[in-house]
Amino acid sequence: MPSGRVPLALLHERVNAWYATEGRAHLPWRHPDCPPWGVFLSEVMSQQTPLARVEPIWHEWMERWPTPAALAAAAPGEAVRAWGRLGYPRRALRLHEAATAMVERHDGQVPRTPEELLALPGVGAYTAAAVSCFAFGLPEVVVDTNVRRVLARTLEGKAFPHLTLNRAEARLAAASMPADRDTANTWNVAVMELGALVCVARGPRCGDCPVADLCAWNLDGRPAYDGPPRRGQAWHGTDRQVRGELLRRLRDSVTPLPVQALEGSGDDPLQVMRCLDSLVADGLVEPLPRRRYRLPA
DNA sequence: TACGCGTGGCG
DNA sequence: TCGCCAAGCGT
Structure with a gap:
């Protein structure tokens, strides 16, 4: 439960001022001229992925596919190949599907509202709100x-939140939003940035934190996490x-690979074949005649 | 709600 | 070293 003792207006003011001087304004998707498509790409690429790994891939994609229509016109397998080692490659496939949906349903544009964004593959509550706010200025x-x-x-004086986002926590986040629209938009990116740079999971740098003197956890002596084990x-x-190994081999080959070239992707042959089947089922791999495989055309 | 899904860096 | 963690999503 929130203590209710932390002055929110002061929290907003401090965090936003900190962001103005310490935030990473150089990130390309934060540039004022970055189109919504660039913001959309950056948000999907950043899911569960450190930004340092995202930036070079983002530049490659923006140069190669500067609009949703450009990506939609490419083969899905090319999106998977260009994804490289970013991880969770189904995201590349979903980006291709989302681009196709933008062409078909949104006149080739990134939609603006959370409802429209949520309807796109690969877009959940976080990404929908982030794109609405960062690309279009809606105070989600x-x-x-x-x-x-x-x-x-x-606000709660705890080292970590619950394992999964629950309704009470969503309510708390909503209640902690600034009322003013411009302040809210800055707050959204600023509080995220504070968590990424200062209020980090391991080894938080409270000495550099602009709200250390307001922070319930810091004021309580930074008690250790005492919840259920974080698996x-x-x-x-x-x-x-x-x-991952199967897909790496297929990415690295321009021509389709015979099954013999994929068998060594793990110690257990049955597991390898099961995984190959699952990749086909996911649409990440296309089976060809004579037991050959490639990224989907 | 809990789990599976890639990859690599860091303490 | 090796477990933890990283701008989550879909089922």
Whole structure:
């Protein structure tokens, strides 16, 4: 439960002022001339992915596919190939599908409202709100992992939020929004940035924080996290690893690969074939006659 | 609601 | 070293 003791107006003022001087204004999708399509791309690419890895891929995509129509005209497999090692490659496929939907339903434009954005593949509550706000200036409630952590600490005095975003937390985020539209738009990006640069998960830099003297967690002596265990993500020997290796081989080949060239993608042959089937089912891989495979044309 | 989904860097 | 974490989404 929020303490109700943190003065929100002061919180907004401090965080927004901090962002004006310390925020990464050089990020290309934050440039005033960046089109909504560039913002849209950056948001999908940034899902569960550090920005440092996103930036070079973003530049390549914007040069190659500067509009939704340009991407929609390409083969989906080319989007998967250009995705490189960004991770979660289904996002590349969904971007291609979203671009197609923009051409068919939105006159080739990125839609403006959260409702329209939510209807696009690969767009959830966070991305819809972020694009509405950052590309079009609508004061939506933008809640990502950074915002959740900052609010958990400053308002609730906890080291980390719950494992999953629940209704009470969404209410808290909405209630913590500035009433003024311009202030709200800056707040959305500024509080995210504070979580990304200062109020980080491990080793928070409270000495550099503009609201350390208001933060319930800091004022309470930064008590350790005492909630349920935060489950890690298995990797070695998992389907994820095998799928990643299969896709890496297919990305690196200009021509279709025979199944023999893919068999060594894991230690368990049955697992490799199961993963290959799952990639086909996901639309990330296209099967050809004579047991050959390629990225979808 | 809980889980599966890539990849790589950092403490 | 190795587990944790990163501008989440779909089922």
